[in-house]
Amino acid sequence: KKLRIQRNREYWIPKIERNMQRDRQNTLALQEKGWTVFRFWEHKLKKEFHTCLEAVVEELEQKKRK
Incomplete structure (x- = not known):
């Protein structure tokens, strides 16, 4: 590209x-x-899926605590 x-x-x-x-x-x-908006580049999802997922889960857990 x-x-x-x-x-x-x-x-x-x-x-x-x-x-x-x-x-x-x-x-x-x-x-x-x-x-809450998350933007992940496709290559990051492929290489660091768990890091991206952790960010989403962490946000959901914070929202749940409120």
């Missing part, structure tokens, strides 16, 4: 920036409604 970004930077850089802005807006909207 890095090779594609290097070849077509005019397309990829603005696209990624728009995606990040959209994600921030969506996260804020969901948080305002009381949701």
Whole structure:
């Protein structure tokens, strides 16, 4: 994927920036409604699944204690 970004930077850089802005807006909207938002990169889920799962379980346990 890095090779594609290097070849077509005019397309990829603005696209990624728009995606990040959209994600921030969506996260804020969901948080305002009381949701907790997790974002995990696909490669992190594959390599560190238990770490991602622990983050979710920890959040659920904290919510349960409240």
